[in-house]
Amino acid sequence: MNRLKGIIKKEFFHIFRDKRTLLILFGIPIVQIVLFGFAISTEIKQVKIAVLDMAKDEHSQKITEKVLSTPYFVLDKYLNDTKEIDETFKEGKIKATLVFPPKFSEELERTNQANVQIIADASDPNTGTQIGSFLQLQVQEYLITNEFSKGGIKIPALINAEVEMRYNKELKSAYMFVPGLITIILMLVCTMMTSIAITREIETGTMEVLLASPMHPAIILLGKVLPYLLLSFANASLILGLGKFIFYVPIVGNPLLLAAEIGLYCLVVLALGIFISTVARTQQLALMISLFALFLPTMLLSGFIFPVENMPLPLQIISRIVPATYFNIIIKAIMLKGASFSIIWKETVILIGIFIVLMGVSTKRFKIRLE
Structure with a gap:
């Protein structure tokens, strides 16, 4: 038993004397837990988006403000026409574009429904799907917090937020x-x-x-x-x-x-x-x-x-x-x-x-x- 204790003591002495062994034993696990703990995140936050507002009216601006008031999205730029969408995506700065058609508010108040297009970068299919869903949710929440009425009667409104997955329509991994x-x-x-x-x-x-x-x-x-x-x-x-x-x-x-x-x-x-x-x-x-x-x-x-x-x-x-x-x-x-x-x-x-x-x-x- 004393011989066994001596060998164990000797081995611990060699381990603590060798800096490379200590690095493998303690350094690598610490680095791994820090990297995996902080880097592995599927949360949506501070995602850069572009906005193409061809209406520039009351409801389109309020929806844009609603989206940007959350911690999920940050405005990168306002676009002037549809030709700029592809170029902005290619630059790699944005992950999605929110597109409002002309006369958006007029259509919403006249028919109680309107269309919004959400274009997401699906080169990373999981992230693209998440971003598209989050933007859809923000648009729907705007309808919940804003009442539409005619002649003093509340009327349910509908905004069709269609999501287009660009660069990977089939969402292939x-x-x-x-x-x-x-x-x-x-x-x-x-x-x-x-x-x-x-x-x-x-x-x-x-x-x-x-x-x-x-x-x-x-x-x-x-x-x-x-x-x-x-x-x-x-x-x-x-x-x-x-x-x-x-x-x-x-x-x-x-x-x-x-x-x-x-x-x-x-x-x-x-x-x-x-x-x-x-x-x-x-x-x-x-x-x-x-x-x-x-x-x-x-x-x-x-x-x-x-x-x-x-x-x-x-x-x-x-x-x-x-x-x-x-x-x-x-x-x-x-x-x-x-x-x-x-x-x-x-x-x-x-x-x-x-x-x-x-x-x-x-x-x-x-x-x-x-x-």
């Missing part, structure tokens, strides 16, 4: 998970493969031999990255092909633009893998960082499953430094909405900036290692 899977798989596979491959060379000493050659470190790093870039691009093409021919997910936008954006994202995540290899000293540590430090933020904070707008402000700030957040916007905009480069140029520039920073820092750290 594949429209959401195929673009999202490309984002997730490329992030994990590319980053993990690159970080482990380079860390292996550092462990065996061959990377230092390469860096001691006349070649510039940046050229060596690019040479290490390009094979994985081609393999990653082939991987993405395979997923797109399977999504199109098996799940019938459309590619509405320009295929060349989509290919260029996928190539850029591959470069970014490969550069991230190189950066991890400069931080991690062993293949095991590189693998752990790639899986735990990247998988959860990419899955939960990129907007793939849960809207970024629903998260607390600190997590929203963190999501802004996750490359997958921007690529998720880009790929959905091109594939499902047919967006052009003029609409996604901001996200593209941000990804280019992330790539330049990661490559610059990684190259500098490799020089330091060599010294």
